[in-house]
Amino acid sequence: MTPRPSLSKAELEVARIVWSRKGATVRQVLEALPAGRDLDYKTVQTYLRRLEAKGYLNTRREGRGILYTPRVRPGQVVRETINDFIHRLFDGEALPLVEYLIQDRRLTDDELAQLRAMLDQAEQRSPKKPASRQELQP
Amino acid sequence: MTPRPSLSKAELEVARIVWSRKGATVRQVLEALPAGRDLDYKTVQTYLRRLEAKGYLNTRREGRGILYTPRVRPGQVVRETINDFIHRLFDGEALPLVEYLIQDRRLTDDELAQLRAMLDQAEQRSPKKPASRQELQP
């Protein structure tokens, strides 16, 4: 069902940086890494190359270097990742996960309120919108 | 902060089986695997050994074979796993995850109602209970 290989931890880390700026070069990713996470330039480069090989990113020559841009929409990757996770940990049931989050106080009072608002919204929309999910071609 | 190495996918899969029956032998795990997932006896054995080596399970001779039992409480492992996941995907924010689940219709109407009930419950308990989290020693 999912054609492309899944993301490793390190790959997800750099993919998120690329997503956050709609595309990035090796150096940009390197600079966007959180303080303390000091990977080598070459290492980041390897992750970006692998992301392209796995089908998650496109490349385009941009002056001196290469610009990596999203090929699959981030939201879709996130959904797939969540889905995989829920299957591995809760047999595909989403509710137990949410239950854990609430029981474990992972939401502030404010967030609980926001969540409640979301539920109100969700109640509204019965008609199932099939959420388009093509890939972005270069 | 987390002393023990994290679980790999295959390890989590068998750990969950051990948890579900409060302990299991290699054969029991093998038989509890979902149809279609046919691992070799030796393979399951390796995963169980690794789980012990990583500190997740205890072992006890049980007649002919070895019984593997939980050493760390499943709930704690689940929490840690969720926590790690949320950090890797959402910088530690739980709400965006829940939002995704709702937006992506991962909860049935019934589950949405249950969730609402949970929120009502959560509203009740302001005093923060610090959730004990020791390990189960043999």
Add this chain to the structure above:
DNA sequence: CACAATATCGTACAAATGTACGATGTCAAG
């Protein structure tokens, strides 16, 4: 008690992942 069945133990090995080196190409400034 001997044996067939079933365990365990030590080990193996390929693929995936994390991390990086050396050689080579390119471009902007002197």
Add this chain to the structure above:
DNA sequence: CTTGACATCGTACATTTGTACGATATTGTG
């Protein structure tokens, strides 16, 4: 142009993970 700075490309290599083999120990049953 030449050179230095910074890129890319091909490759490497240790660790972790997925999966399993062969040798040896244990045990219920004929």
